[in-house]
Amino acid sequence: MEIVPGVHWIKGITSQCYIVVDKELTLIDTGMPHKTKKILRYITDDLQRTPSDLKTILLTHCDIDHVGNACELRNITGAKIAAHQQDAEIIAGKKIRTTPKGGMSTLFKLLGSFLRMKPFHVDLLINDSDNLSGFTVLHMPGHTMGSIALYDSKRKVLFIGDTLRCKHGIILGPSKNVTMDIKQAYRSIEKLKNLDFTVMLSGHGEPLRKNASALVTEFIEKIKKVEATR
């Protein structure tokens, strides 16, 4: 489904994944394992492009529901996988993804072995302010320490990963139980204050299609007020 010209939402994959169409194709997040065929079908049938047109797979963070098809897609298409260094180490199995109470990290591990998800290496390590495939990288530590947002200034679209969610037009912070450092996540969100974007695309929930930067600024102000009363 095309959200704005050149930006597509591949529906029916948990979590949300998006494909940006320029001369080359860029995939942002890849969903839970075993959805590779669905993503490839979107490229060939909906976009009428060939799988080898996919040149870059950008991962907003290390969670299994975002990286699940990345390795298989790379094997088929030859695309390069990019992620922030801190999460690349978790994706490669060198570090463990922690959670506030510890319990969920066991769940992530179990889910990984249940879905037969193997660790893999990332081709490109990205950092704050990097420019890659037409996007500016914003490092947003909190949900995971290597979480990133990707800003498409040409289209005024922000891909926010799991740092913010949008449900029924309402912005929510990251899910607390699976967020490594919630305070840090809220500090990262403040980075978005002066960014100009119309559309925000999150890893969970629906696209926020209008006035996204104003709504995010409102959300930031709301959090500050709540913090001030604590």
Ligand SMILES: [Zn+2]
């Ligand atoms: Zn996540």
